[in-house]
Amino acid sequence: MMKSNSFGEIVKRERLKQGMSLKKLSEAVMPFNNGEQINPSYIFRIENKEQINPSFTIVAILSSVLNLDMREVFRAYGFEQLIMERDSSSNYDFNDLMRLHNISIMDENRSIRRNLSNKEKEAILSLMEAVFQYTSDVGNKTDDLITVLKTAEYLKTVQKNEANIRNAFEVSYYSSTYTVHLDSVLHIGEKEFEAVRKSISEFIKQNYNTLLDLSQGIIELEVGGEEWLARKENYDLFLLTKKSKIHKV
Structure with missing residues (x-):
């Protein structure tokens, strides 16, 4: 049986996909929460299973802001059966299909497949609506x-911004949040990205105190078994190159 992600894991995954910091997410909930924020530290505890209930x-507010797949949210709490199964005779709303499912496309270099982000989905839906209006x-x-x-130009802008977002991710540990920039490993697949993210996250956690003491400088770290x-610039880490590519003079 496939292991379900916890609600916190879902929130963290989608927040990072959308390039949102904990602070930005806490501010984004205000229209859904009577103008009030949800404390970033509370969201952090949810994501890291310290606040499990x-x-x-x-749950409803975070699901709305991040446009979460409600089937996955219900599954996280063991109630997936409450969402009715669809069959081949059902009529579907295309907007719902786009928003509630992973839609994969080839990346900009046509080298790997990736899932559309929520912002890309919304831009595509707007473009389709505009095209249908034009052909009516x-x-x-x-x-x-x-x-x-x-609308097509707006979609191009969204895709460009999303490409930049995919080149970075955040690692939160205790009271610090590091942004890791991956310009040196562009166009990697989703599995490779997760391996890189996991390796660097573990490095940050294991070397937390050392990194705090170093404001700026060059550091060595292991990523996927390679050095x-x-x-490091304050709370930004820029991956530069593999040590093996440096030629000794």
């Missing part, structure tokens, strides 16, 4: 075409 309201028999076709072109050099 958040209220239904908190009503409305001003010139204005409709302009809308299609503007890498990275540059």
